[in-house]
Amino acid sequence: MNAILEKTNGETVELDALIQGQKTVVTLVRHLG
């Protein structure tokens, strides 16, 4: 899970950092709306 994602403020974060330490459901959507 090395994907680099963009926060809404434009900062970036690695997906791996988001999913560590707590059980997580990740939803990848086709598009918003």
Added chain:
Amino acid sequence: MRERYEELEQFGYKLIVIAPHKGSFVQEFLNQFGDYPFPFYGDPDKQAYDEVGTKTMPKGKLLMKSLKGMLKGTVSNVIPKDNGQKDVVMKSMKSEDVSIQGATLILDEKGKMTFSHLDESPEDRVNVDQLFDVLKQQS
């Protein structure tokens, strides 16, 4: 899921949503559709989609589905009536490869995947009830 997020938290889970857009566009979406109790992230290069191996629906098949939906009147129902929301949805659909399909993953606290569903089509996604069924089985 917005309405049942507390239930998800009771299972000890958090939720993150990844969309194939720039982070700034995700913010535009949130400005129109309101706050959610879980975070959204943009993945404009579709790195997560590639890593997970999400599927794509052939454009011809997608076109046929759209035409059928227009004839049945179901496609117009997915376009919001509110002008601001409608603009965001239309921009979202026009700016992205709509053949890309979604996915739902469940990960333990170490990041190990305990469930994955790769959507075959827009209708093939895991709905909220199905998600909770899986979480109940895993708990």
